[in-house]
Amino acid sequence: MLEHITAKTITAQDIVNGEPWVCLGLKVSKVMINMGFGTTKPVRGAKRPKFTETQQELCRAVFEQLGRLQQLRVLDMRRNNLYPGSRTYFPLPFELRLGLGQLSRLEDIEVIGFHYSQDLRIPDVTWMLQSWPYLVAVYGTNLSSKRSKTYGNECVRNHKLAFMLKSRGVRYQRDGDDTEMRVSLAISALYDTESESESESESESENESGWETVSEDD
Numbered sequence: 001m002l003e004h005i006t007a008k009t010i011t012a013q014d015i016v017n018g019e020p021w022v023c024l025g026l027k028v029s030k031v032m033i034n035m036g037f038g039t040t041k042p043v044r045g046a047k048r049p050k051f052t053e054t055q056q057e058l059c060r061a062v063f064e065q066l067g068r069l070q071q072l073r074v075l076d077m078r079r080n081n082l083y084p085g086s087r088t089y090f091p092l093p094f095e096l097r098l099g100l101g102q103l104s105r106l107e108d109i110e111v112i113g114f115h116y117s118q119d120l121r122i123p124d125v126t127w128m129l130q131s132w133p134y135l136v137a138v139y140g141t142n143l144s145s146k147r148s149k150t151y152g153n154e155c156v157r158n159h160k161l162a163f164m165l166k167s168r169g170v171r172y173q174r175d176g177d178d179t180e181m182r183v184s185l186a187i188s189a190l191y192d193t194e195s196e197s198e199s200e201s202e203s204e205s206e207n208e209s210g211w212e213t214v215s216e217d218d
Contacts, residue, residue, distance in 0.1 A: 003071075006030040008079075009089065016061045020068065028074040032115045033062065037090035051098070062092055063099035070105050076113035078139060091115035096124055104131050114140030125161050129168050137171040 002023040009032045015021045022029075037055055051059070066075070077091060091114065094100055103109075109132040120143045128135065144157040162172045 002026060004028040008032065009034050011036060012058050012062050012092070015065050016058065018065070021065060022069070024068055025071055026069050027071050028076075029069070029072060030074070030076040030078075030113075032077050032079050032089065033092040034089045035059065035062070035092055038088070051093075056098055059093060060099035060102070063102040067102040067105050071108065072106050073108050073134075074111040075106075075109060076111065076139070077115050078113040079115055089115065091118075094118055094120060094124060094128075096127055100124060100127065107132070108134055110134050111137045112139070114138075114143075116140070117142035117145035120144050120161055121157075122161070122164070125164050129164070129170070135170050137173065138165055139173045141174065143172070 003025060005022065005026060005028070007030070010021075012033060012035045015033065035055070035058065037051070038049075066072075079089075094112075094114065112128070112135070118140060125143070142158050143161040162174075165172045
């Protein structure tokens, strides 16, 4: 009967080896998923190491388990008051090539939260917007920390992806490393009114057409 769980962290192995690892009727999950691949904090200017085949298979297995939680509405994988040294945790990468598509059955998703930065690409965010019609908020440090080949700036892709979300009325809140979780506030706001802000989303969707020229390869 469990519908809401909040915890510091769970390892990918615990999720994969559980049958099931949590109640399938879960609606709210606030747990950071540790893949165990190394550090989460990228070295400025350094490329993220390529995932091995074993690591890719583990990502897909975790997504497969998450995909069974068909009543899930909040999937917040940010840190929850982790103790010092938490930067040695590696978060679940939200990428289609690593199994994100297996979450297509989570049609009621409203809130997503990332632990530190992701390396999302345009197809990943496009898929999220198409697959989760009720998505209203995304939280995290960066949607993408990948540098742009064109501009030599890691912020370019992040701005582009943030604009994609905002243009569809999805709130994007960028967290700092010391920011406490705010999802409880977002959840309560979801049910205050159904039309909370058609006007608000229009005001947030500023004209950033300059980003439209950035290609996916950048």
